[in-house]
Amino acid sequence: MTNIAKKEPQQRGKHQLQNVRFYTIKPREIVSLAYSKSSKCLALSRATPVIELWNLEHTPYLDRVIHLPPYSHVESIAWAGNRLFSVDLSGNLIEWDVIKLKQRYEHSPTGNALWSIDVNPAETDIAVGSEEGHINILSIENDEITYKTLFNKQKGRVLCIKFDKTGTKLVTGTEGFIRIWNVLKGTTLHTMTLSEKDLIVWSLQVLSDNTIIAGDSAGFVTVWNAENATQIDSAQVMDKNVFALAVNNKEDRLVCSGMQPPLIRIFSKTKIKREESTSERWIKFLQRDAHKHYVKSLLVIDDQIYSGGMDGILTITSSERMQAHLSQHAPFLKGSVASMAISKKLLLLRYPNSVHLWRLGSVAPQGEEKQSWALPVGHTEEQLLEQTPQKLLQLNVKEDHFIESAAISPDANWICYSTLKELRISRLKSDPLQVERLVDDLPQELQPASHIIFTEQGDLVLLNPQNNHLSWFTLEEDLVTFKYTIDLSENCKNTISHLVISSHSEYIVAASSDHIISVWKLHGKQYKHLLNLPRHRAGTTALSMHEDYPRVVVAYANGQLVEYDLVNRIFTCETNEYLIPETRRHCISGISLDPQNRNIFIVHTEVNLYVLERDQHLDPKELVSTSKSKKLSNGNRSSVAGGSKGLSLKTSLSRQHLVHVSRLSPNELVNVSISTNNLLAPLPPPYRRKKFGAS
Template sequence: MSINGRKEPQGGGKQQLHNVRFYTIKPSGIVSMAYSKSSKFLALSRQVLVLELWNLEHAPYLDRVIHLPIGSPIESLAWAGNRLFSVDLGGKLIEWDWVNLKPRYEHSPTGNALWSLDVNPAGTELAVGSEEGHINLLSIENDEITYKSIFNKQNGRVLCLKFDKTGTKLVTGTEGFVRIWNVLKGTTLHTMTLSSKDVIVWSLQFLSDNTIIAGDSAGYVTVWNAENGTQIDHTQVLDKNVFSLAVNEKEDRLVCCGMRPPLIRIFSKTQIKREESTSERWIKYLQRGVHKHYVRSLLVIDGQIFSGGLDGILTVTNSERMGAHVSRHGPFVKGPVASLAPSKKLLLLRYAVSLHLWRLGSAAPQDKDKKKEWGQPLGGSEELVLEQPPKKLLQLNVKKRNFIQASAISPDAKWICYSTLTELRLNRLQINPLQVERLMDLRVAPASHIIFTKQDGLALLHPKNNHLSWFTLKEDGATFKSEVDLSDHCKSIISHLVVSTGADYLVAGTVDKTISVWSLQGKQYKHLLNLPRHLAGITALAMHEDHPRVVVAYANGQIVEYDLANRIFTCETEEYLIPDTKHYPIRGINLDPTNPNVFLVNTETDLYVLERNYDFEPKEQVIKKKTKKLSKETRSSVAANPKSLTLKTQLPRQHLVHVSRLSPNELVNVSISTNNMLAPLPRPYKRKTFGTG
């Protein structure tokens, strides 16, 4: 527990900070990645039944998650424009409706396990490689998937395949061989043998200059001429297993990674002059030691290297020598992972298949006679002696295949509600003695958001139709109160949902950048307005406790505050007010109830204290009732002073997943240590260096 010193003109001051470090998750390894230029989405599959979509338009953030039905994890991914395809070892080829988060079409081309997948540059054909050595060619024109042809069967599973830039040739990799195929006829043009029949080809690249690059299990990268199948270059870049290869758009940088050692090595295409001849070779350029465990998947997007493997961390680094920066995004579940009951100092932590209830620790009271003045500088801290350590009280488990998508504990610690993908449960909680009673009469659809209010209310958002159900909680159970249809103004998936302290306002943010506001009129919520649509995605949303003001953080680092009562913008910062938000978006906003001019925001790596500039007087720019939008001139005048917020303090953290307020002078932050997260994995590979034992 730490105390952070602050000086505020209107309340505030010292803050007690509970550093929760006992939230640990088991990492889920990254298997495959694919990027869409048109939608700027990175599709990512893991070793579990989940498909993640990361938005890369600005700072990378997890935009939406698709939970797979019972089956096998995705083995390979590919985009055809805005259409996303996947194959798995269960033998299914699936096209995903990533707007509604469900499968669109399902096919079983061979009935056997499918290992590899690629789409031709024109986006009209799709090739699939199977366990039995079959290569199926399917047409994806006219928004359909139809069988087209099957190539001559080859020996061994097809672990990787790649179209050339014209779509007329296809290269495949198996155990011991690399083959070039005629796509139109389905016959082999060239067969290239590796150094041994036991060597496995893991990855392939087909460049526009008609050269083929392959990475194999022996740690070698081999370059062939696709015209005649001759070998151009053969270099050992790793001790073992080159799992993935990637090239940039200019095709002058080659990036490879794998198992031993788990280094990302970058090669540059260089012209070499020997006497009167000139040739191009891949020369070692630099390397990045950003992973401790093996790297399975790799992409180069706009000069940035995206990599992931056994540790489950999505890592982004630069492919150039200058301006090197590494950002690591942990494998966390989407949505709030913690909920607080301030009256009892209880913390409910959400895992994939379990809920853990903890009692937070309390500091020993300070002796008033020995109390000393606070001598720490701004942002300073000191450790407090704990009189009572944190204690785990309860653990609720669900079936392994049943993912918990939302959970919450009521402020008075009398109720725990959680929802899986298939059912919702409401439990009555008693602390002394500890007892949990499940209510069997509450039969409602699963919810993606669960909110308890201080007025004994319970709000449940049903993601399939965007309907919000309200219940009143009593000693004998929950009574249905009303339902609010949010779908008229929230057409897509609702990612953020906030209810004001007095339940007077309801604010919803969607993945298509819409922010809608409803106000309580009588006993019903009526739509009030839509905030002007921003260019960047919504990453955090909050409301002041005693003021009808909404605060929004976007993926481009901007923070906006809007007054709902007066319908004016009271604050709008410039892009990347916090420079680090270029790499890590703002994940949470906490507002000081004693001082509305203090903003606490957090990314995955830091907790920041921002303060409103008191010299800044916002002009009253009213939204017109008909359009409910601001003109460009109005928005520019509101944002004319980029110093409407000033960065006061930065507190470094490691994988910060949740920050919330326990009381006006107490904060709780939940963070995960990288070492603790990687502890369940095998020991990292260590390579002996010259002169060491």
């Protein structure tokens, strides 16, 4: 951990920034990707029992997470409109409720492990392939899942399955063979034999011109004519295992990747003229070196390549030659992963199956500082730590339990963390360090919580994700007492993604996944819904409130930042979209406000920390009041006159996989980040390619 002094554009702008780099989570392999055009949602399954839902309407961000039963292993996922389906190795075909984030229907077509799934173009039928070679067609019409057809059994597991563009034919890949089926009759039309019987067909694509493209375990990509089952072309694009194939909407770009080497290779469909004949061939076009370990799944969405594999990092690259950008999204846990006890300089870190408590380091004392720090804005200098960080304790849960939230009280007397099934609260004592878990005489209202907040008044606040009820508790010596519950569900019907309580427990601000931000006013046990902020067309990615000041600051997925006055009900600051250009790649994921200077906004993405300053020339009379019914950011509306952006970017600091920033003191910040090397350290050594001229 290092400590950096950072200068901001104010006299009190010198900050110490403690970089916490000892937070390391294990990579969670990406197994399957599926995209819904109607909802612009990317579903992502991992080797752990979760399905992540990423919003791609603007800048990609993790919107919601579906937690699966323990030891569930989703092998493939598919969308039918806004309906999400998955198959797993337990033999279950499951439809998921993407609003309530729970299972909707379950069907077991064969009783054997299911490896593959596809939806026909009309989105009326689903095909699934099993371990024993069974292929089932199920109808998903009338908002149900019903059995329709069982194909003739084939030898070997069905690892990949694809409908053609008409929906009348089905193509399957197994060990040694590619088969074309008649969907109506369930019989084989053609069987194509690979060069060797032990070759495994890992991936398939069926194009609108009746072309079949297959990737196999020998590293070959083979093109077939589906009409007469003849081979058109074959080329070895990798040394081993082409796990994934994808094509763009125009079907003129073919993207493939796999194990050795883990490169993303792009081919372009090109017309070849030879004498009087003309034919189309796939020609090498581009290559992207985006992963160090094998790639398991690929998608092409609007000329952007989405890839994921063993390293668990969702990577986005371009399929066009002139755009060589690369953005990577590490496998973070949804929600806050860090909590601070400011008085004792303690940091609580959340992991999937444990929470770790650390004491932060302290800076060696410096000589008397000069009255003026005559250094340019954005200058940084490293300082030595007199005391290194120290790990104090680790609290574990069973491997099949997932910790969805955790927090430590500001006075460092309490630690509370919640799994999906139970909530645990412990009393923390120092000198000597002791942790005592409370198990007796706990109130029944102490239920699992998606958000845990300790207020400055000493209360414990829990949000129940099942009903969006906010429960308040008082904490005394070894005693937890229930106070009251606030029902947020009338205004926030969907999953609440962000929750903020003002420093004096006067306001509650909650943002839900359907782009609604609601505010409640508290007065003792009495509460009332105050207002809803104008609904934004982009999702909320960060939320914060000024200390001792009734203004809420919101960051949206389109890079826009707004500040709203809850008393006067007006926007006091608003930026244009993508004021920070980098927010086109990574959304703003956190906001830290300066209690000494309300004009300073510190925001961060996954890769950068930014300091913004309010434009001083703004006149409060220029602010525009906005009604509840008017949607924010539809058109070119701005809440400040003269086209002013409201904020200006002053400086930025680059980081690697930044997950948390919080304030330790008025002039000290703590940021928690994960280095790529530490993230990939538990994995086997990456594949090394021989390069020309290297010894």
